Amino acid sequence: MGRLIAVSNRTAADASARAGGLAVALSDALVKTNGAWFGWSGETTQGQPRGVTMFRNEGVDFLLADLTEEERQGYYLSYSNSLIWPVFHYRNDLARFVEDDFNIYSAVNDRFARLIIARARDDDVIWIHDYHFMLLGEALRREGWTGRIGFFLHIPFPPPEIFRTVPQHYHLARAICACDVIGFQSMNDRMNFIRYLREYCGAREREGDIVEVFGRRVRIGAYPIGIDAEMFKSYVSSEKAQNAVRRISRFIGERLHVIGVDRMDYSKGLPERFAAFGKLLDDYPETRGKLSMTQIAPPSRSSVEEYRELRNQLDALSGRINGDYGDLDWTPLRYLVRSFEREELAGLYSISRVGLVTPLRDGMNLVAKEYVAAQNPEDPGVLILSEFAGAAEQLDQALLVNPYDAANLAAAINMALYMPLEERRERWHALNEIVSRYDIAWWREKFLTDLTGESSIAEDDADEARRAAALRAWRKRSA
Ligand code: ADQ
Numbered sequence: 001m002g003r004l005i006a007v008s009n010r011t012a013a014d015a016s017a018r019a020g021g022l023a024v025a026l027s028d029a030l031v032k033t034n035g036a037w038f039g040w041s042g043e044t045t046q047g048q049p050r051g052v053t054m055f056r057n058e059g060v061d062f063l064l065a066d067l068t069e070e071e072r073q074g075y076y077l078s079y080s081n082s083l084i085w086p087v088f089h090y091r092n093d094l095a096r097f098v099e100d101d102f103n104i105y106s107a108v109n110d111r112f113a114r115l116i117i118a119r120a121r122d123d124d125v126i127w128i129h130d131y132h133f134m135l136l137g138e139a140l141r142r143e144g145w146t147g148r149i150g151f152f153l154h155i156p157f158p159p160p161e162i163f164r165t166v167p168q169h170y171h172l173a174r175a176i177c178a179c180d181v182i183g184f185q186s187m188n189d190r191m192n193f194i195r196y197l198r199e200y201c202g203a204r205e206r207e208g209d210i211v212e213v214f215g216r217r218v219r220i221g222a223y224p225i226g227i228d229a230e231m232f233k234s235y236v237s238s239e240k241a242q243n244a245v246r247r248i249s250r251f252i253g254e255r256l257h258v259i260g261v262d263r264m265d266y267s268k269g270l271p272e273r274f275a276a277f278g279k280l281l282d283d284y285p286e287t288r289g290k291l292s293m294t295q296i297a298p299p300s301r302s303s304v305e306e307y308r309e310l311r312n313q314l315d316a317l318s319g320r321i322n323g324d325y326g327d328l329d330w331t332p333l334r335y336l337v338r339s340f341e342r343e344e345l346a347g348l349y350s351i352s353r354v355g356l357v358t359p360l361r362d363g364m365n366l367v368a369k370e371y372v373a374a375q376n377p378e379d380p381g382v383l384i385l386s387e388f389a390g391a392a393e394q395l396d397q398a399l400l401v402n403p404y405d406a407a408n409l410a411a412a413i414n415m416a417l418y419m420p421l422e423e424r425r426e427r428w429h430a431l432n433e434i435v436s437r438y439d440i441a442w443w444r445e446k447f448l449t450d451l452t453g454e455s456s457i458a459e460d461d462a463d464e465a466r467r468a469a470a471l472r473a474w475r476k477r478s479a
Pocket of ligand 1: 154155225261262263296297298338339340341342345362363364365366367370
């Protein structure tokens, strides 16, 4: 393989993304191949000209394009975030359909294709990330690119009945299929996409994840993304983590702690989670005064009306719960709308008896994996996980819940609080095995090996065989 060329809306040039899992995962392969990373600079210009910033960092070329105000609105805020994001999270009731947006989305994808083509060499491999660039594969082919292209979708892919509510569904599906390897987070997402291709595009499935469609053979697989588990574990003993533990311990006292960490987004099921916590205190009076919950939820796109509404809902729910049950020396539920450093989060997870991860729908959900990685093996906490998060396919030793069912969720929290140490350990060992084995390096390797037919980073054969066997076992379990 030549160089790896990664494309994603935001890149590791972004301070907020640099420490994130994707940045870490990709940078290894980018550094090793002297690769390049294309994305949006985060800057907006008024009309023409649209600048491209180029710089080199640790052997990796960054090429960052500005967007015009019209592009930021039509491509980013509107088509990507107000149409694709809700529909792909099964919320077509929240989707906004604006006629011109698709043309702008399409034009931005075309512009990136031209930028990439102008700099790519024949043996380079292009890896496209996420829903902002679903037309890019086809645009690259139109520009004459014949090399390998991979596409990975970080968010869920909905069932065909829902996908078809996007007016350009056929166009999007055809464009994605211009890539050679198409990766989803879960088997469920993969099946949804294949079902659409079968039912509406005449696709035929062949051996080994190969699908024939639109006159091409493409590989469509599930590649569940992981975290850098080893690194995350090491955060727990850091000064920042311990400082966070000391500070929150003053709030918790002798009580058990329940933690939730999410971007404030309607897909994360926060009002439902708060309501379930209220139901726990209503239905299980013995838990009152015995536990405290902290929800960390920084706003992600607070300019959008739905997020303001979400904030109001959370204010009302937490006010009700704290008003009904709080005491002079006890606040049952706090929520903090600020961001924390990863080390601080590791500390907070590590002292929490319960990790509450209950999205209504999620591609994977990395918080679930971070919570597991941060636990003390001798006295681990319990992960409560939504069955509608991609992570549920792998993490079946969590307490799996329906996040819409407040009674079910309240019962799960109650069960987690009183779970015997031995059962907590057993469940955690099984979860930790998966989180550690299928980490971010495994994910990158698996995708790139399928894309290039060669492993980009030398790996011990026995280790790879073990991983493959475990993956088969996991696939069998979740089939
Ligand atoms: P997200 O929707 O952002 O990602 P998630 O997978 O949970 O969801 O990742 C969030 C990350 O942000 C975690 O690493 C978490 O620690 C961090 N984070 C959250 N709140 C924070 C806070 N207050 N302060 C600091 N950090 C915070 C999308 C998809 C997911 C998919 C990922 C990766 O929606 O389904 O798992 O991409 O593919």
